[in-house]
Amino acid sequence: MTIGVVITVYLDRDSVAMGDDVVPHSVAWEFEDSAAPGDVLARVLSERYLARVAGPVAWGFEVGAFTVQHYPEFIAIEAVQTVTAAAVLQPSAGTWQVVPLRARVLTIPFLDRPDWAVADRQFAVDLRYSTEGAARDPETYVSWLGRHR
DSSP, rough: OOOOSSSEEEEEEESSGOOOOOOOOOOOEETTOOHHHHHHHHHHHTTTTSOOOOOOOOEEEEEEEEEEOOSOOOEEEEEEEEEEEEEEEESSSTOOOOESSSHHHHHOGGGGGGGSBBBBBBBEEEEESSSOOOOOOHHHHHHHHTTOO
């Protein structure tokens, strides 16, 4: 498939361990100009961009306004004003579940949000790591909460 007019989306993700800090995680991907944040998340999952770890964990998919600094070895992405548009759960190593938290944010094209632009036709997203990712029913949650106080 040939991509015509494109936008660039810079991505970064948190490190999951000291050994994961060895190489930068920031990348720049090109998308068709109709792309929305949900398209970026779909590619994150299909290209296995997230680190796999043992045990249940979660990733927050952050979209909105960012600053981007280009350095010789990496791209630094810093959030200015973002929202968590989705949660990506990893209930066990290698399995993923997506919980859309803001459907409109996931589906509106980047180009319809000029306030999110880093530069002309350039946007950014970030994936925030959490060591807590297990879904719990209310009773189990209350028990878990009591043990962690």
